[in-house]
Amino acid sequence: MNRIFKTSLIIVLLIAYGCSNTKHLPEGDMLYLGGKVTVEDTLLSKKERKELEDQMEELLRPKPNRKILGMRIKLAVYNLAGKPKKDHGFKYWLRNKVGEPPVLFSQVDLDYNADILQNYSENMGYFRTRTQSDSTSHNKKATALYTVKPGKQWKIRNVTFPGDSVKTQLDSAISKTKRRTLLRPGRPYDLNMIKDERERIDQRLKNKGYFYFNPDYLLVRVDSTVGNYQVDMKLIVKDETPKKAKEVYKINDIIVYPNFSIGQDSITYSADSIQKYKDFTIIDPENTFRPIIYDRTLFFHKGDIYNRRDHNLSLNRLINLGTFKFVKNEFKPADSISNLLDAYYYFTPLPKKSIRVELTGKTNSANYNGTEVNVNWSNRNTFRAAELLSISAFGGLEVQVAGQNKGYNVYRIGSEASLTWPRFITPIHIADSSAFVPRTRALLSYEYQNRAKLYSLNSFKAQFGYLWKDNIYTEQQLNVVDINYVSPANVTKEYDSISNNNISLQRVIEKQLIFGPTYSYTYTNTIRKYKKNTFYYKGSLDLSGTITGLVTGADAKKGDTITVLNVPFSQFVKTEQDFRHYLRLSRNSKLASRIIVGVGVPYGNSVEIPYMRQFFIGGTNSIRAFRARSIGPGTFRPETDENDFLPDQSGDLKLELNTEYRSKLYSIIEGAVFVDAGNIWLWNKNDKKPGAEFSSKFLSQLAVGTGVGLRFDLSFIILRTDLAFPIRKPWLPEGSRWVFDSIDFGDRTWRKENLVFNLAIGYPF
Known part of the structure; x- marks a missing residue:
């Protein structure tokens, strides 16, 4: 002491x-x-x-x-370091890099x-x-x-636009923008708002062909002599505005250079390297790309009025192809007489083929952490129309740092091949006008997973579907074909012995065949970091075996089970809704909340949803006060010995609620206080799992946990630690489920049974 x-x-x-x-x-x-x-x-x-x-x-x-926790620590370090004798070394680093004068x-x-x-x-x-x-x-x-x-704030009384009296073509175009003006009577005078209004009008004019116009040609005259703390505003076009800024321009020739080098001063080519395709003139001596990609990405056509929106959309789509390293565009007057512009596009391709090796750290909701090596080979222009062929092989190891399954490591190896077309491949033409190129993707994959001492699984997957974005906030994915086949292998005697009387463990090693369309929709505006309220939403729908089940008349409840390749195919409807809200409380703090609702309904050829499609709850990214996948279903609590392998509990329905206060503590360190709640349930009563079925009492069956955590933002990765404990246990008798009175941090036995430490990568939501 x-x-x-x-x-x-x-x-x-x-x-x-x-x-x-x-x-x-x-x-x-x-x-x-x-x-x-x-x-x-x-x-x-x-x-x-x-x-x-x-x-x-x-x-x-x-x-x-700057102050940190009320103290000027950086200044203190500066003073403690003293004046160094050399321009290098620890003392110099401490004073000038860590400290602050x-x-x-x-x-x-x-x-x-x-x-x-x-x-x-x-x-x-x-x-x-x-x-x-x-x-x-x-x-x-x-x-x-x-x-x-400051005194009283002056406000706008009247606003006059060009074209309200004398009308030129430009005045008329400006007058048509008045409906959405920022300068409205009754609003306070604000110089920044005046600047924003000029920018707004300029953008509108750019979309109507006024290529050479700019905001500096607009002037807002303010008359503050009208009295009563009011001003009149008159928006005019400056007299010195050049003639070309007042005229509408159209597109003439569109010239494309798909093999342009950033460093070259001039472009030389022979006449036989010029290719004409629709409205495009293509200079591609090496015939690198098929002209179809220009028709699908460039919005301009000869004779179109210049439009800034089409200008930006074209550039965004070209970059979004993922084929070009640099994209450059410029417009030049076709001649000195007509109001025509020639559009020039210069593309610098990325290397056609590449190989990438990745070493990643991983964490999942089952409280497993590990690493994975991934080797990926890509061809960015497989059929000369920016198709992406990707072939990868991977291998990884996952271990449970804390939990009853410690020692039952998971080893994974596999490969995947995918081909992505930068367009919709459908029998009918689908028009698309967003800044993001739609994609069609075909995928085949195989994975071998070995769970040490227990069993192995062979998993095959095949998909064909579409991905598209309407804007930066939304994304949709439709897999018309989505097939999963899982087959067990090398089931050990240990696993057989512990699964004999445990239906949950038996289901893990069942053969499974799932096929049918899947769809997901995602919306997020969390990229707007300084907005007070931001949101994330993802909804998904999984329809397995629907058409096949209807055609064959399968009815597992009556014993009419249909098999494909000697495996009963799964028939079910499943949907999951994930909604998140982020409330920005200050520059360095926020409140993050999440609610997840999931429902899966088996029918026809199935009496229950296949294990790999069921819902799980608990763990590092879920309810952190409980072991991974250990909650539920309902009030059911499996009885296991302390040293036994702990089975994952699964359900047909899921409800999860989370809220977390996050605040920056110092530099790279962020603190958090959180509360999590939720549970899973079964649709149908199961005699081997009493209390597992969903009922009107579901709210009284929620598990609740709370805790604190630290996040370390290392720029390339966010390392998260959480320490949590339960405050409500659903398996206890009604009236005794809240366990506040039993919390005792000084009791070693309580800590061992209730404190859960989570080590993870990234935020939980």
């Missing part, structure tokens, strides 16, 4: 020394603690004043030394900052703002003080 006390005292003294951040300041100077803005205005609400103060404080320069009050220009606040206020419509600056100091520390008296 004495040694611990001395060590703690030394650490405290070091921190205290480092936190004496004024000790090494230049003579006569002070440490700058930052600026504080006070808005004095009785017309603004308390909330509006606080928002305005926060916005203005962000404008102040320089920024003070003091921000001095002498660096602060009070008048300059006051002018910045004055200009900001006026740009927001507070035309009669008064600003004052001052400072306060204590113990060689200084704070800048700014007082802003």
